[in-house]
Amino acid sequence: MKQINRVRQNRSSKDFACSRIDFSQPIHFSFNGKEYTGVLGDTIASALLANGIDVVGRSFKYGRPRGIVTAGSDEPNAILQLGNCEATQVPNVRATQQLIFEGLECHSTSGWPSTRFHLMGIFGALFARFLPPGFYYKTFMAPAKWWKYYEKWIRKGAGLGRSPNRADEDIYEVINQHADVLIVGAGAAGLSAALGASRMGARVILADEQNEFGGSLLSSNIKINDRCTRDWIDAVVAELINYESQGQLLLLKHATVNGYHDHNFLTIHERCTDHLKDKAAQNEVRQRYHRVRAKQVILATGALERPLVFANNDLPGCMLASAISTYINRYQVIPGNTLVVMTANDSGYIAAIDWHNAGRRVAAVVDTRKSHASELSKQVKALGITIIYQSAVIEARRKRLNSRVCSAVIMSMDSTGDAVKGVKKLFCVTL
Amino acid sequence: MFLIHCPICNEPRSEDEFHCAGEGHIQRPLDPMATSDKEWGDYLFFRSNPRGTYRELWQHTIGCRKYFYIKRNTETYQIYKTYKLDDKSERVALDKEHSNKNKFGDLL
Ligand SMILES: [Zn+2]
Numbered sequence: 001m002k003q004i005n006r007v008r009q010n011r012s013s014k015d016f017a018c019s020r021i022d023f024s025q026p027i028h029f030s031f032n033g034k035e036y037t038g039v040l041g042d043t044i045a046s047a048l049l050a051n052g053i054d055v056v057g058r059s060f061k062y063g064r065p066r067g068i069v070t071a072g073s074d075e076p077n078a079i080l081q082l083g084n085c086e087a088t089q090v091p092n093v094r095a096t097q098q099l100i101f102e103g104l105e106c107h108s109t110s111g112w113p114s115t116r117f118h119l120m121g122i123f124g125a126l127f128a129r130f131l132p133p134g135f136y137y138k139t140f141m142a143p144a145k146w147w148k149y150y151e152k153w154i155r156k157g158a159g160l161g162r163s164p165n166r167a168d169e170d171i172y173e174v175i176n177q178h179a180d181v182l183i184v185g186a187g188a189a190g191l192s193a194a195l196g197a198s199r200m201g202a203r204v205i206l207a208d209e210q211n212e213f214g215g216s217l218l219s220s221n222i223k224i225n226d227r228c229t230r231d232w233i234d235a236v237v238a239e240l241i242n243y244e245s246q247g248q249l250l251l252l253k254h255a256t257v258n259g260y261h262d263h264n265f266l267t268i269h270e271r272c273t274d275h276l277k278d279k280a281a282q283n284e285v286r287q288r289y290h291r292v293r294a295k296q297v298i299l300a301t302g303a304l305e306r307p308l309v310f311a312n313n314d315l316p317g318c319m320l321a322s323a324i325s326t327y328i329n330r331y332q333v334i335p336g337n338t339l340v341v342m343t344a345n346d347s348g349y350i351a352a353i354d355w356h357n358a359g360r361r362v363a364a365v366v367d368t369r370k371s372h373a374s375e376l377s378k379q380v381k382a383l384g385i386t387i388i389y390q391s392a393v394i395e396a397r398r399k400r401l402n403s404r405v406c407s408a409v410i411m412s413m414d415s416t417g418d419a420v421k422g423v424k425k426l427f428c429v430t431l
Numbered sequence: 432m433f434l435i436h437c438p439i440c441n442e443p444r445s446e447d448e449f450h451c452a453g454e455g456h457i458q459r460p461l462d463p464m465a466t467s468d469k470e471w472g473d474y475l476f477f478r479s480n481p482r483g484t485y486r487e488l489w490q491h492t493i494g495c496r497k498y499f500y501i502k503r504n505t506e507t508y509q510i511y512k513t514y515k516l517d518d519k520s521e522r523v524a525l526d527k528e529h530s531n532k533n534k535f536g537d538l539l
Contacts, residue, residue: 262508263434265445293434293445 003037003050007332007358019332020218020230021046029104031080043211044095044106045071045078046331054316054404056080056095057108067316067404068335071096071219071326073209073256074304077314080106081161084278087169091161099211099275109161170279170286177250179205182266182294184257187215190300191236198243205292206240206249207268209256211275213237215302219326221354252290264294308342311395317405318396321351328354340408342366342393349376356383366391366410388412435489438513439497448493454478455486455500456525482506486521489513 021041028037031048038047045068048056055065056078066077078095082088084105092109181197183190186208194206212218213236217229224232243249255270268290273280280286305322307313321341327333338361341348352362353376364386367377371389380387388410395409433446460466460474479485485505490498502511502521514521 261432262446263432263510265432265434 003047004052005333005335006050007328007334020212020330021332027100027102027104029100029102029106032107038100042100042331043071044080044098044100044104045075046327046333047100048078048095049327049335050331050333056316059314064314065316065404066314067318068095069307069318069323070305070320071323071330072304073097079109079161081109082106082278083164086164086166088278089162089164090274091163097209097211101276101278104278171284172287172289173285174289174291177205177290177292179203179250179292179294181205181296181298182257182264182292183207183298183300184266185215185300185302186210186213187300187302188217189302190215190298191233191240193298193300194240194249195236198240198249201248204243204249205252205268205290205294207252207255207257207270207290209254211254213251213253215300216322218330219322220350221329255290260297264297266292266294266297268292305347308344308393310342310393312398312405313396315396315398315405316403321348324351325354328358334358334360336404337361338363340364340366340393340410342368342408344368346374346376349374349380352380352385353383356385364388364410366393366408368392368413433508433510435501435510436513437491437494437497438499438515439495440491444491444494448491450490450492452488452490452498454480455488456522484511486525 021039023039025040026037027040027042027047028035029044029047030036031044031053036047036051036053038050042050045056049068054067056068057066057080058064059066068078069076073094073096075094075096079092080095080098082090082093082098082104084103093106095106098104098106180202181193182205183193183197184207186194186206190206190208191213194204197204206213208215210218212233214229214233217224217233220229222229237251240249240251244251252268252270254272254275255268257266257268259267261267270288270290271286272288273284273286305320307318307320312318317336319335321343324335324339327335334355339352339355340363341352343349343365344367348367349365352365356362362383362385365380366388368391369389377387391410391412393408394411396405397407397409398404399406433449434443435446435449436443437449457474457478460470463471466474483504483506485503487501487503488498489501490496499513499515500518500521501513503509504511
């Protein structure tokens with residue numbers, strides 16, 4: 001399958017100087033038994049989006065089709081089963097965090113018999129009005145003597161992931177660490193903090209859950225000192241690596257700080273080889289658990305975007321605005337053709353500008369606020385993008401059962417934001 | 432996990448080297464045979480379990496194996512100090528708190 005959603009290389013490549021992927025190195029992987037091609041630096045999510053894959057999973061109960069929503073660890077839908085053989089099965093890996101490597105095999109964790117054709121999805125659609133919210137599969141337990149027959153089908157139709165039934169052959173390790181300063185998150189703030197602390201001679205640990213240092217800078221095409229963010233990140237990381245070679249600093253990528261306990265005791269889960277291969281080499285550690293006692297802790301974790309609420313906002317094609325910017329700027333992937341942005345602040349405008357600059361159409365920016373003239377909204381207007389003020393998307397619609405968003409229903413709001421009036425329909429593919 | 436300064440080793444060590452032995456400064460009745468059942472029951476089983484400042488007996492089980500006291504806050508987990516068994520200053524402070532409590536009831 002071709003990477004239909006990839007920004008073509010020849011097209012204004014200078015705009016993507018900050019991109020972190022390498023087109024010269026194609027990587028082949030399989031998703032639900034089908035072969036796809038991505039490039040070096042892609043996560044599973046960005047590669048699937050590049051290949052135009054909409055549905056990556058099914059909702060837990062009703063089997064509604066679900067697409068990729070975010071570009072980070074907050075991903076609720078793209079949760080996959082990884083592993084090329086029984087011993088290396090890893091359930092519930094977020095496609096937005098896992099880098100692809102040659103020969104990677106992954107499957108949707110939910111959605112038997114297949115993600116596109118789903119038993120519960122059809123069931124849920126047919127019998128939706130008989131299934132109260134909060135309905136549970138145990139409803140099927142009566143009559144009890146039948147349960148043993150349909151349990152295996154229902155269990156198969158539900159659930160997330162499965163554990164391997166063979167022993168894991170990889171090596172895992174636990175290390176006790178001590179530091180003057182532990183910095184959680186390596187975005188602009190975290191990198192600056194690490195630099196400052198290292199220059200003062202402190203013993204520093206810098207941990208970041210992403211596959212590269214840079215945090216939100218990786219998703220942005222803003223300029224730092226008239227140069228792209230990548231240059232700034234590379235310069236800072238180069239200096240930090242110098243400190244690391246002196247044994248004063250520990251840089252941890254692919255490392256999630258997963259606990260902040262009493263008296264500055266923190267635990268870090270580092271994935272050493274998961275992004276490179278299915279199984280670690282002989283005597284190589286696959287994952288490492290760091291138990292850190294720090295004198296000081298700096299939380300530079302950044303912020304997560306909260307999804308907006310409207311009917312059918314779980315349809316494939318509804319994404320976070322920040323995720324759209326990330327896929328465009330970092331992975332050169334535009335997840336769709338036509339975009340409608342709904343926003344309550346200026347950050348939604350950035351997604352619209354990125355989308356437009358990537359060469360695809362922005363149908364409109366729907367802003368819940370009253371008309372205003374911020375710098376970003378002026379930029380958006382200058383690009384010829386419609387802004388609909390004091391309005392909200394109230395519903396996303398689809399054409400067929402398994403298809404992605406095809407239109408958005410927009411209504412204008414009264415001054416308090418309590419009531420809506422008037423209906424307008426906009427065609428879009430991504431929301 | 433706590434970071435506990437052992438007053439005997441004179442070093443901060445991780446909590447998993449220690450073992451908590453319950454409330455500190457509990458005095459065994461000098462003549463057990465002369466105490467009433469209530470007094471003996473209080474001594475054996477009843478602990479103050481406050482929300483706030485608490486003095487506990489701890490043992491550095493996989494270190495020096497010595498017992499010592501910790502004065503800490505059960506709400507914030509802050510450790511105010513650790514001190515040796517022969518340190519009488521906290522005993523005095525504790526007696527003062529008790530007598531104030533008797534005087535003013537639960538106001539304090
Ligand atoms: Zn000791």
